[in-house]
Amino acid sequence: MTDKHSAEAVELDRFDLAILQILQKDNKTPQRSIAEVIGLSAPAVQRRIKRMEEMGTIVANVAVVEPSHVRHEITVFVEVEMHNEFAATHDATRKSFAEAPEVQQCYYVTGEVDFILLVVVRTMADYDALTRRLFFANKNVKRFRSFVTMDRVKVGLSIALDPKRDRS
Known part of the structure; x- marks a missing residue:
């Protein structure tokens, strides 16, 4: 991750947000499965993921360790x-x-x-x-x-996204 984040508005549509929502739960989800769920082709999903990585929207793909x-x-x-x-x-x-x-x-x-x-x-x-x-x-x-801390009640890095409400 970078220590400074761009204040520039990044244009994400409902498909991008739907992809992010799925990847935040499991970034190993096959692109063809994502494509089926959101109604795009697997190559289109792949292009969108690549673009979001290049823009810095997707910062890293990591394993979360207990x-x-x-x-x-x-x-x-x-x-x-x-x-x-x-x-x-x-x-x-x-x-x-x-x-x-x-x-x-x-x-x-x-x-x-x-x-x-x-x-x-x-x-x-x-x-x-x-x-x-x-x-x-x-x-x-x-x-x-x-x-x-005495107990880990909730731990996560996911951002709450609603592709239907956040963007058109």
Whole structure:
């Protein structure tokens, strides 16, 4: 994924949205199956998918892994507040968060904090090491606050799409 997203309007019609809706549930769905469901030919579906990949609408095709199956038992949400938001220090902090493999998601936000991170680690010792590397070693981090999850109630990256309502 890129760290900057285009604000340009991307034109997607109801067929594109229907394709995206199916791929968000299972991106291994055969194109001929998608074609049958939405009423296009398989080559037309293939062209549309390729175009949406080239436009950056489809950002990646990945496997979503259950963290506990690979012994990453601890999920932590972290609020990070910066001392200042000078461009150079801000960009360096963003880069350090983006490059940390434990940081699954990072959001620059409005409000009382500057960033919210979603972190997944094996142990609390791993989280402690991460806090030392990302927060204590960064002189621009004013404070951070951790929220350790007790249960994963819902996890997903799908965007709610309604091809019949979103576009004509």
